[in-house]
Amino acid sequence: MSRSVIARHPHLSLAALILIWGVGYPIQKVGLAYCPPLLFAGLRAVGGGLLLALVAARRGEQPDVAGTWPALLVSALFNVLLFFALSTLSVQFLPAGIASVVLYLQPIFIAGLAHLWLGERLTRTKLAGLLLGFGGVAAIMVHGVDGVLSPAGLAYGAGAAAAWAVGTVAFKRAAPGSILWFIALPFLFGGVCILLGGAALGERWSEIAWTPTFMLVLAYGAAVGLSLSWTLWLALVAAGEASRMAGNTFLVPLVSVAAGTLFLGEPLTAMLAAGGAAVIGGVYLVNRGR
Known part of the structure; x- marks a missing residue:
């Protein structure tokens, strides 16, 4: 999917991203x-990095390494090494819905960084929307405070959110010509580093069960969960304000909690409903001043 197509259909692209x-x-x-x-x-x-590199090469796009190497290094460190490692550890220690909620605290981080580094105005309406969305996220988190929350899992999730915010703002500031290469190169480098780190920490390849289910999940994670979603995300960030686009991702935990309830049997409570309403209200306020 090209950047021009995403720019022409931002609402459909955002809906697809939230679902993914x-x-x-x-x-x-x-x-x-x-x-x-x-x-x-x-x-x-x-x-995911290999897939995006193949697509970029087939389209004739060139990686602007000389012009964007500082941002590429930041992306490799924050969007890949820290984000992927910490978010994966978070989902291992927390229910899927709660791990997603903690991760999507990133709009708060992005709004602050975009105000400082990108000159995006943090208006009172936008701030109110972010705070309301944050309140909804906090309310959603309450449903897990029954002994199943792991402090380590919460710390991993918050760290992943902060890393994601730094990487996103660095991309917006760099404004690379090829989004595909900007994603592919850091994820190839960072992915190899994560594999080496996992092996160094005692994870063994023999522990992987190469079943059809795992192969399907791995293929989906690389092609859709990473390649397609990150292309959509960075193209949407490039087309508008980073803080406003980040605010829209408050909707993602709602989808994640619903998916966790439907497919993993995780509980759905009245507190989740109240938190969901607050999130929707916050997203409305963030976008109201457009």
Whole structure:
């Protein structure tokens, strides 16, 4: 999908992105039953990076390494090494819905960084929307405070959210000519580093159960959960304000919680409904001043 197509249909692209990311954590949860977490994250990153590199080469796009290498390094460190490793560890320690909720605190981080580094105005309406969305996220988190929450899992998730925010703002500031190469190169490099790190920490390839289910989950994670979703995400960020686009992703935990309830049997409570209403209201306020 080209950047021009995404720019012409931003609402459809955003809806597709929310759906992909919303069901992503429950699918990851399934994959972790067959593979150690860091090896699983590394395999998805390398697979997605290879796919995007092939697509970019086939389209004749050129990687602007000389002009964007600082942003590429930042992306490799924050969008891949820290984000993938920490988010995968988070989903191992937390229910899929809760892990997604913690990760999607990133709009708060992005709004602050975009205000400081990109000059995006943090208006009172936008701030109110972000705070309301944050309140909804917090309300959603309450449904897991019954002894199943892991402090380590929460810390991993918050760290992943912060890393994602830094990587996104660095991309927006760099404005690379080829989004595909900007995603592919850091994910190839970072994916290999994650694989080596997993092996160094004692994860063994013999622990991977190469069943048809795992192969399907791995293929989906690389092709859709990484390649397609990150292309949509960065193209949408490039087309508008990073803070406003990040605010829209408050909707993702709602989809993730619903998917966790439907497919993994995770509980659905009245608190989740109240939190969901607050999230929807926050997203409305973030976009109201357009």
